[in-house]
Amino acid sequence: MKKIIISIVLILLLKINNTYSYELSRSDKVNINKIVGKIEKNANTLWINYKDIVINEKIAEISKLNSESKDYVILLELIKKIKQIKFFEYAKNNSKENKVNLELLKNNWLSWHNDVRYNVNLKNYYSYDDRLDNTAFQWSYINMENWVMTHKRYENSSYYDYNQIENWLLDRWVKCKAVNWITSSESIWYHSYYCKKNSSDCTEEALKASKEIFLMYTSEKWLKYPNDAHYRAIVHKNLNKIWLWIAIKKEINDSVYYKNYDYYNIYITTHYCTEL
Secondary structure, X not given: OHHHHHHHHHHHHHHOOOOOOOOOOHHHHHHHHHHHHHHHHHHHHOOOOHHHHHHHHHHHHHOOOOOOOHHHHHHHXXXXXXXXXXXXXXXXXXXXXXXXXXXXXXXXXXXXXXXXXXXXXXXXXXEEOHHHHHHHHHHHHHHHHOOOOOOOOOOOOOOOOHHHHHHHHHOOOOOOOOEOOXXXXXXXXXXXXXXXXXXXXXXXXXXXXXXXXXXXXXXXXXXXXXXXXXXXXXXXXXXXXXXXXXEEEEEOOOOOOOXXXXXXXXXXXXXXXXXX
């Protein structure tokens, strides 16, 4: 409940029209960017949830201020900028630590999607927008930390609450245009794989695990609505943009048969969008 209240407060704050008596100066903007840079560095180096801790602190501070004051306007802009923090370095380091070539996995994931679209005679192929990979990585990471893969943004949510997912994206400054009543979609899953302990590269194993996930999606082609949700996202004619990120976690290997292997779970989140 506390998380819901915080999100509602933040949304209300960010919807307020910029009609304050104080306007940000060049110096204010420079200082804000410096602060955000430090927060981004800490979040990428230490823990990505550090960002949310700082945001909650700033929300508590701003709730006590007059909306026409200088400090209020500065804090509002600071919260906005913190929401846009990127986790590219953290994500790349996560893949590197687990001996996986992330770019190769992303390239294959996109190719698999577009191969299917080609085979059903779609003229518009998916393309990545790297600016948006942030939301996909965050959700993969959050699920990895919780040892689960779910769409649920809150504990008491329904399994796939479209509005809550939309608000989650909006809260991270991602807004997809409504085209024929659709804006975005989210596909998630995880898979496990083994890689030899003395191997310097586990990309091939991670690639096979991600292909298993994709094949599970495409197998839904023969299912009826709503059980074909993943496949519908792959071939939806109004969806054009895709962003993906993968979180990998090395687990305890208690297998007798694979004692010379390391054991991993790969968490994949794909966000689809009409257009920004």
